[in-house]
Amino acid sequence: MLLTDPRVRAAYSEGAGIYRIVPAAVAIPQSTDEVVRLVTQAAASRQALIPRGAGSGMAGGNVGSDIIVDMSAGLPSLSVDPQRRLARAGASVTWAAVNDAARPYGLRLPPDPSSGAFATSGGMVSTNAAGPRTVHYGSVRKWIKALEIVEADGSVRILERGAGNQGRFTLTPDSRLLIPTRFPKTRKNSGGYALDRFVETGDEIDLFIGAEGTLGIVTDVHWRLDPIPADIAGAALGFADLDAMAEAVPYLVSLRPSAVELLDESLLRLLPDAPKVACLLLVEFERESAAAARGVVGDAVRGLKHSTVHVETAVNRAGLEQLWNVRRQASPALARLPPTQRSLQVIEDGCVPLDALGGYVAGLRATAARHGIPVAIFGHAGDGHVHVNALPDITRPGWRDALRRLFDDVTDVLVRLGGVPSGEHGVGRLRAGVLERFYGREVMELFRNVKRAYDPLTIFNPGVIIPATDWSPLDALKVGDDAAAIPADIATRLRDVERTAAWATPKLQLAR
């Protein structure tokens, strides 16, 4: 059941993100019963498990030196109940597959991660994934009705929305009062256990959503679905400076958009067809009629006529697709960078309160310039959530130290602005050591208590969310002279997977 061939282990040594860590072994369970057996063996042998979906997570929660449990193929069941607007998906089922099955009934899963073609149900639940439409529909948390999980003692349990808490972890009255005061007030958060939501709802399921494989293994997900809105329209709005963009965002959010996406000039300059502006906002409105969708685009354009320097509108789905093409050029443009300049995700997921968006982007630009590391900034402006690809020249002496300083300084900026280090990708290994700076010592102790309650033997994803004692975020990188040695042909294939976002490729195929 455990695969220990060095080529197989090498094929699982990388996910998206920055790390290369060769696992001790790989298991590919084909049923919930097989997951139970793996967990029972892990508890007996104290050999930890790293649950993994497609491996597209960016924070290093899907790699490590223990046993990788590849959940990307073995639990593929999928059924849709259109009357109840539910989809029941095994952990391996991708966002795209859920939506393909729901579409004939006029239904969809509204949060729309750009990685939907390959992100698995288990991975999306475990990172509390989100996407452009989260500005209106929330993250996946809101759309999960129930989860089947395998726990540390090998028991299989269903956690249901509205079912309350089964008592494995409870909060004292003092902690209940403390938590709302210590959680940052951002619109999105995938950083740590969602104790704020747990206090609000009392539902145990909220602890598991976003737990990054540290509390148990998700085997089945009951998704809530929503009708696909009838009409859609949108606009591309260009601004001459950051302040004008930052002022426009709350106005646009007040018009109930389904997406407000930012492309900063740091990214636009890499895209040949992009307008020459300091910032571009791509805005989408979903409405029940064409007239309503067009009407609100008109409101947006008129309301911002004094601050925009570039305006293009789209009145239907095809037009909007064309308008958004510029965003789709971003990944290929980054893949075309010279081999000496690597796109590394170390500060890629910060989220701040909406009124701090302009300050955050300015802080990012200044910090990156100070350390001599080019960056490409884009993201979900309507949620105050900004992705940043750091693009260091890895032939430059000292690039790694500069990258570490960038990581530290951007963390400072986020803390100062009341932000969180992850809006949707999670904490992983990368950010585990900075969580305490955002939440304080008492909440971090509560996080440790959650972990102890569900995983007393630490068999699930050690070092993720709760930092390892020797936490060092930029060790074990996949780039540089001291990257772990793996066969050259597998390293090349892993690089191709990364450049082409081919995360759906079965990893055993890479090892052949």
Ligand SMILES: Cc1cc2nc3c(=O)[nH]c(=O)nc-3n(C[C@H](O)[C@H](O)[C@H](O)COP(=O)(O)OP(=O)(O)OC[C@H]3O[C@@H](n4cnc5c(N)ncnc54)[C@H](O)[C@@H]3O)c2cc1C
């Ligand atoms: C090109 C690209 C675009 C992206 N765009 C987005 C985006 O728009 N929005 C977004 O939110 N993310 C995005 N991501 C990040 C990533 O796709 C998401 O985090 C996704 O939810 C991860 O799913 P996965 O199946 O790849 O999980 P993995 O990366 O394999 O795992 C992610 C985490 O979940 C845990 N996990 C996985 N499966 C299980 C399970 N069955 N049980 C328990 N724990 C489990 C792992 O231990 C790990 O901690 C993007 C990534 C890429 C490469």
